[in-house]
Amino acid sequence: MCGIVGYIGSQDSKEILLKGLEKLEYRGYDSAGIAVMNEAGVTVFKDIGRIADLREVVDYDVFASVGIGHTRWATHGVPSKRNAHPHQCETERFTIVHNGVIENYELLKQKYLKDVDLVSDTDTEVIVQIVNKFVNDGMVVEQAFSETLRLLHGSYAIALLDCENRDTIYVAKNKSPLLVGVGEGFNVVASDAMATLQVTDQYIELMDKEVVILTKDNITIKNLDGIVMERAPFKAMIDASDIEKGTYPHYMLKEIDEQPAVVRKIVQKYQGDSGKLTFDKKIINACLEAERIFIVACGTSYHAGLVGKHLIENMAKIPVEVHLASEFSYNMPLLPKKPLFIFISQSGETADSRSVLVQVKEMGHKTLTMTNVPGSTLSREADFTLLLHAGPEIAVASTKAYTAQLAVLSIVAEVLGRAQGFNLNIDLVHELSIVANAMSTLVEDKHTFEEIATEFLSITSNCFFIGRAHDYYVGLEGALKLKEISYIYAEGFAGGELKHGPIALVEKGTPIFCLATQEHVNLSIRGNVKEVVARGANPCIISMDGLQMEGDRYVLPAVHPVLAPLVGVVPFQLISYYASLHRGCDVDKPRNLAKSVTVE
Numbered sequence: 191m192c193g194i195v196g197y198i199g200s201q202d203s204k205e206i207l208l209k210g211l212e213k214l215e216y217r218g219y220d221s222a223g224i225a226v227m228n229e230a231g232v233t234v235f236k237d238i239g240r241i242a243d244l245r246e247v248v249d250y251d252v253f254a255s256v257g258i259g260h261t262r263w264a265t266h267g268v269p270s271k272r273n274a275h276p277h278q279c280e281t282e283r284f285t286i287v288h289n290g291v292i293e294n295y296e297l298l299k300q301k302y303l304k305d306v307d308l309v310s311d312t313d314t315e316v317i318v319q320i321v322n323k324f325v326n327d328g329m330v331v332e333q334a335f336s337e338t339l340r341l342l343h344g345s346y347a348i349a350l351l352d353c354e355n356r357d358t359i360y361v362a363k364n365k366s367p368l369l370v371g372v373g374e375g376f377n378v379v380a381s382d383a384m385a386t387l388q389v390t391d392q393y394i395e396l397m398d399k400e401v402v403i404l405t406k407d408n409i410t411i412k413n414l415d416g417i418v419m420e421r422a423p424f425k426a427m428i429d430a431s432d433i434e435k436g437t438y439p440h441y442m443l444k445e446i447d448e449q450p451a452v453v454r455k456i457v458q459k460y461q462g463d464s465g466k467l468t469f470d471k472k473i474i475n476a477c478l479e480a481e482r483i484f485i486v487a488c489g490t491s492y493h494a495g496l497v498g499k500h501l502i503e504n505m506a507k508i509p510v511e512v513h514l515a516s517e518f519s520y521n522m523p524l525l526p527k528k529p530l531f532i533f534i535s536q537s538g539e540t541a542d543s544r545s546v547l548v549q550v551k552e553m554g555h556k557t558l559t560m561t562n563v564p565g566s567t568l569s570r571e572a573d574f575t576l577l578l579h580a581g582p583e584i585a586v587a588s589t590k591a592y593t594a595q596l597a598v599l600s601i602v603a604e605v606l607g608r609a610q611g612f613n614l615n616i617d618l619v620h621e622l623s624i625v626a627n628a629m630s631t632l633v634e635d636k637h638t639f640e641e642i643a644t645e646f647l648s649i650t651s652n653c654f655f656i657g658r659a660h661d662y663y664v665g666l667e668g669a670l671k672l673k674e675i676s677y678i679y680a681e682g683f684a685g686g687e688l689k690h691g692p693i694a695l696v697e698k699g700t701p702i703f704c705l706a707t708q709e710h711v712n713l714s715i716r717g718n719v720k721e722v723v724a725r726g727a728n729p730c731i732i733s734m735d736g737l738q739m740e741g742d743r744y745v746l747p748a749v750h751p752v753l754a755p756l757v758g759v760v761p762f763q764l765i766s767y768y769a770s771l772h773r774g775c776d777v778d779k780p781r782n783l784a785k786s787v788t789v790e
């Protein structure tokens with residue numbers, strides 16, 4: 191997803207902008223740029239590639255205390271220098287950076303910019319050209335800015351410079367995340383507090399369709415009707431050390447290693463004074479009043495939802511459906527009178543999930559967001575929020591957020607079951623501490639998984655993951671991990687489904703990872719392994735202590751069966767990490783991917 195950073199103050203802005211963009215790199219991008227403004231006007235530096243490439247083209251002799259920066263994840267227009275932000279209008283008076291998608295940009299181009307030669311393929315350039323046109327037609331800048339914003343259909347986070355108003359940055363937000371940072375003698379704007387945490391930890395949330403007139407000493411927030419909105423700043427709850435790699439070679443390895451601590455922290459955060467797990471009574475009641483729960487999510491969060499369904503149905507006896515957010519809008523299932531929607535989202539900014547949230551809220555339904563980012567869009571716009579407490583997850587491939595989602599889902603299931611008086615015969619606090627210990631064992635044994643990655647994945651272009659029951663869902667997650675960071679084609683299959691088609695893909699040497707942690711299907715899944723071995727597959731069986739059999743490649747420490755996914759996924763995370771590393775891929779920022787996908 192694109193990232194935005196802006197600074198207005200008395201210091202030179204270049205390094206603040208570049209460091210800010212570096213903190214946003216984890217979101218994924220393919221080009222970057224900054225625009226700095228001083229009495230000589232606005233100077234733009236931009237290029238395709240990484241921030242390191244951008245640094246090569248910046249003229250460090252230019253002193254400018256106002257500037258904006260941008261990392262672009264291409265939507266309209268291929269990744270190129272021409273399409274990189276910042277973009278300028280034809281007179282070069284106005285300069286803009288934008289995160290989001292303007293759905294009606296072609297119509298606006300035809301209606302307002304017939305006689306303007308656009309230099310890029312982007313929707314963003316249309317915005318800045320229209321602002322310029324409206325000013326040339328006689329509007330003052332603020333009015334031209336607001337009138338342009340009124341025309342836009344879609345999402346935007348915008349920072350705009352006007353070289354004739356050098357003491358101001360014009361800011362606007364709709365659906366895409368954007369914060370204003372409050373400083374002493376300066377102010378900043380950023381897509382994420384992480385970008386400018388080094389200069390301030392005080393931030394003001396912006397709401398949809400708000401405009402900000404930002405100077406170094408003043409922050410004026412207005413809605414599109416020009417009404418001033420007062421809002422107090424909040425303290426960003428990010429510990430600077432959380433967003434540093436420290437001695438780790440990659441954020442992903444650090445975040446895999448953090449999982450035992452995250453599970454322990456979640457238990458602590460959700461333990462009430464009595465020592466029992468609990469959370470906001472209003473949320474408990476909303477869940478218990480629901481006739482059916484609909485979990486809506488994408489990617490890894492969707493995979494967590496698949497496990498969450500079984501946790502909630504088994505412990506709380508509430509029917510649950512799990513849906514891909516990107517499909518839900520068009521395939522809306524028949525809803526009961528009282529559904530409850532749970533949005534699982536690490537970033538809390540995923541556009542596919544957010545658009546379903548908007549849709550079901552308009553229908554009057556209750557919504558709960560489970561997210562790792564307090565104050566994120568999905569958190570702010572849902573009726574309720576449950577936090578994952580996993581700490582910032584920087585690597586594009588989600589690891590600790592996934593196991594945090596499973597841990598929180600298990601707590602939701604247990605609390606709802608207990609609230610209904612069910613005898614669950616599980617001491618979840620105790621069982622989650624066993625899970626954390628098991629995870630510690632696995633991350634300490636990471637080089638065994640490096641050996642497995644070498645043994646099974648060095649000379650392959652595809653790989654399959656099979657399992658039954660919970661292990662099938664973890665196999666889907668394992669396949670996603672492997673494909674998204676090593677670019678090996680990987681797919682997860684239900685073990686029993688192989689014979690209905692996928693087994694045709696099995697050739698001599700095809701690596702097949704099999705997870706066997708569920709006693710009631712242990713023999714069945716091993717039967718499936720025999721089927722693929724008979725056709726030449728190279729099996730890697732990862733089982734759980736107590737269920738292991740001759741030939742298993744790795745035996746996981748035993749944990750409660752319903753919590754096995756939290757442990758079963760760790761080998762797949764590590765195997766994927768090492769496969770990516772050995773292939774020379776960019777582990778933390780894999781090609782084509784963004785950490786939080788704010789476009790639909």
Ligand code: AGP
Nearest residue numbers: 489490491535536537540587588
């Ligand atoms: C997971 O490794 C991926 N990065 C991706 O599938 C991610 O889970 C998905 O985009 C959903 O993101 P969210 O949890 O922030 O909504």
